[in-house]
Amino acid sequence: xxxxxxxxxxxxxxxxxxxxxxxxxxxxxxxxxxxxxxxxxxxxxxxxxxxxxxxxxxxxxxxxxxxxxxxxxxxxxxxxxxxxxxxxxxxxxxxxxxxxxxxxxxxxxxxxxxxxxxxxxxxxxxxxxxxxxxxxxxxxxxxxxxxxxxxxxxxxxxxxxxxxxxxxxxxxxxxxxxxxxxxxxxxx
Amino acid sequence: xxxxxxxxxxxxxxxxxxxxxxxxxxxxxxxxxxxxxxxxxxxxxxxxxxxxxxxxxxxxxxxxxxxxxxxxxxxxxxxxxxxxxxxxxxxxxxxxxxxxxxxxxxxxxxxxxxxxxxxxxxxxxxxxxxxxxxxxxxxxxxxxxxxxxxxxxxxxxxxxxxxxxxxxxxxxxxxxxxxxxxxxxxxxxxxx
Amino acid sequence: xxxxxxxxxxxxxxxxxxxxxxxxxxxxxxxxxxxxxxxxxxxxxxxxxxxxxxxxxxxxxxxxxxxxxxxxxxxxxxxxxxxxxxxxxxxxxxxxxxxxxxxxxxxxxxxxxxxxxxxxxxxxxxxxxxxxxxxxxxxxxxxxxxxxxxxxxxxxxxxxxxxxxxxxxxxxxxxxxxxxxxxxxxxxxxxxxxxxxxxxxxxxxxxxxxxxxxxxxxxxxxxxxx
Numbered sequence: 001x002x003x004x005x006x007x008x009x010x011x012x013x014x015x016x017x018x019x020x021x022x023x024x025x026x027x028x029x030x031x032x033x034x035x036x037x038x039x040x041x042x043x044x045x046x047x048x049x050x051x052x053x054x055x056x057x058x059x060x061x062x063x064x065x066x067x068x069x070x071x072x073x074x075x076x077x078x079x080x081x082x083x084x085x086x087x088x089x090x091x092x093x094x095x096x097x098x099x100x101x102x103x104x105x106x107x108x109x110x111x112x113x114x115x116x117x118x119x120x121x122x123x124x125x126x127x128x129x130x131x132x133x134x135x136x137x138x139x140x141x142x143x144x145x146x147x148x149x150x151x152x153x154x155x156x157x158x159x160x161x162x163x164x165x166x167x168x169x170x171x172x173x174x175x176x177x178x179x180x181x182x183x184x185x186x187x188x
Numbered sequence: 189x190x191x192x193x194x195x196x197x198x199x200x201x202x203x204x205x206x207x208x209x210x211x212x213x214x215x216x217x218x219x220x221x222x223x224x225x226x227x228x229x230x231x232x233x234x235x236x237x238x239x240x241x242x243x244x245x246x247x248x249x250x251x252x253x254x255x256x257x258x259x260x261x262x263x264x265x266x267x268x269x270x271x272x273x274x275x276x277x278x279x280x281x282x283x284x285x286x287x288x289x290x291x292x293x294x295x296x297x298x299x300x301x302x303x304x305x306x307x308x309x310x311x312x313x314x315x316x317x318x319x320x321x322x323x324x325x326x327x328x329x330x331x332x333x334x335x336x337x338x339x340x341x342x343x344x345x346x347x348x349x350x351x352x353x354x355x356x357x358x359x360x361x362x363x364x365x366x367x368x369x370x371x372x373x374x375x376x377x378x379x380x
Numbered sequence: 381x382x383x384x385x386x387x388x389x390x391x392x393x394x395x396x397x398x399x400x401x402x403x404x405x406x407x408x409x410x411x412x413x414x415x416x417x418x419x420x421x422x423x424x425x426x427x428x429x430x431x432x433x434x435x436x437x438x439x440x441x442x443x444x445x446x447x448x449x450x451x452x453x454x455x456x457x458x459x460x461x462x463x464x465x466x467x468x469x470x471x472x473x474x475x476x477x478x479x480x481x482x483x484x485x486x487x488x489x490x491x492x493x494x495x496x497x498x499x500x501x502x503x504x505x506x507x508x509x510x511x512x513x514x515x516x517x518x519x520x521x522x523x524x525x526x527x528x529x530x531x532x533x534x535x536x537x538x539x540x541x542x543x544x545x546x547x548x549x550x551x552x553x554x555x556x557x558x559x560x561x562x563x564x565x566x567x568x569x570x571x572x573x574x575x576x577x578x579x580x581x582x583x584x585x586x587x588x589x590x591x592x593x594x595x596x597x598x599x600x601x602x603x604x605x606x
Contacts, residue, residue: 365563
């Protein structure tokens with residue numbers, strides 16, 4: 001009986017001390033972690049919308065999406081974080097598009113687990129820069145093994161075709177949702 | 189369909205041992221005989237599924253509603269440790285032969301990173317309850333597969349003339365490397 | 381303890397004689413998973429050392445108060461607490477690094493190295509010895525992870541700590557960054573180290589043998605002189 005009591009008391013003391021300590025550390029760390037997260041999102045927004053000086057979350061859609069403004073306060077477009085399946089796992093990216101949803105401004109891959117050296121090339125130029133000022137209507141298209149002939153086409157990377165196609169598919173999927181929801185919810 | 193994909197993804201494409209390096213300790217320690225590797229795999233699978241269920245419930249019913257996510261690691265590891273203890277007692281009561289087969293492996297499972305890793309990945313991937321269970325079964329199957337293949341190879345290695353310096357852990361790691369390369373062939377087959 | 385080990389040895393034994401990775405084959409998950417670059421390896425080793433040192437200190441301080449039946453449970457709660465602290469601090473102060481190491485930081489909880497040291501050492505020794513032992517083991521872990529990370533980074537992406545050191549003409553060995561590369565590199569490293577140790581041992585044995593063979597002759601010679 002005495003040993004059981006001793007066990008219980010020891011474990012409770014350790015548990016309380018641990019919980020209390022963690023509550024303290026976490027109350028210090030939480031705001032900083034939130035700030036880091038915000039800074040990362042902000043950085044990604046300004047990377048895909050180079051003219052942007054300010055941004056506001058779009059409240060009419062159920063997911064994360066930002067409307068961005070230039071220095072004089074005009075809405076220049078949207079920044080949309082979107083994710084989808086790549087070759088080996090989730091790819092998370094930020095898509096930048098003009099206000100009329102017709103032309104991409106840029107894309108930025110935020111998280112991916114593609115094959116190093118092959119699939120990871122989708123995060124780098126020259127593949128990434130193909131999306132700058134790319135026509136996204138009716139949707140983005142890809143060609144394999146030849147330079148793009150139309151304005152809405154990108155060329156896939158040799159050895160990383162699946163990853164390249166995945167990026168295109170995520171962009172199209174995100175834009176499709178955004179178009180539909182903005183049309184329904186009243187874009188302006 | 190999605191559930192089957194989750195299962196195969198965890199079992200083969202993103203194999204816990206060969207792609208995430210989880211559960212390496214028992215992988216190297218117990219994988220010298222097929223007769224002990226397979227029961228070890230089964231015991232681990234069993235604990236994994238239970239862990240997936242219990243940690244999912246704790247995370248979504250206790251930690252999130254009360255905003256104490258910072259207790260995640262402490263509570264998860266306690267869950268794993270007590271589950272293992274519980275399973276051990278349960279098996280001892282219910283089936284003596286099973287206890288003799290699995291008993292000695294159970295304490296090893298507590299410090300198997302694959303179990304805690306599973307619980308953490310389920311939170312990270314934001315799986316639903318049913319998805320979490322399938323993920324647990326898949327991860328367990330993958331672990332059993334990897335450790336059994338490894339044991340099969342090591343039984344053959346006994347007969348091979350391995351240089352003295354490479355006997356034991358080094359040759360096991362090299363074989364695991366070749367296995368990991370082989371499993372890479374599955375990449376891209378399924379992606380979840 | 382019959383033979384009192386000096387405090388200095390308590391620290392240095394972890395560096396080589398009982399190196400956690402190369403000799404004891406402990407803590408393999410983080411060793412293999414995060415060593416794609418030297419920086420990641422160093423960060424991981426430092427985080428592990430922090431957890432190991434503080435857990436050892438606390439556990440050795442309260443070692444007489446914990447009933448034996450609940451000692452493992454107490455150890456893992458204490459370890460998990462320090463791991464959460466490391467995780468929160470890293471997410472707050474080094475978000476980039478924390479993203480790279482991802483779920484492998486929380487997995488320090490189940491690093492067999494840490495629980496192993498508590499059970500085998502900290503629970504039986506004074507705080508100062510426990511801390512020295514933890515620091516030594518941590519340093520040994522650092523040596524292993526940094527060297528493995530450096531080899532994989534140099535061959536896999538031509539850089540060391542982010543600075544390019546191999547010319548562009550060198551085609552990077554992609555396999556080094558892949559999981560397979562981790563297994564292969566560590567296996568070869570351990571084999572090579574074993575080989576060196578074995579060779580040293582045989583050489584010492586031979587020396588000893590030849591000395592023994594020479595000794596009788598010398599005494600014979602001495603005897604003749606006398």
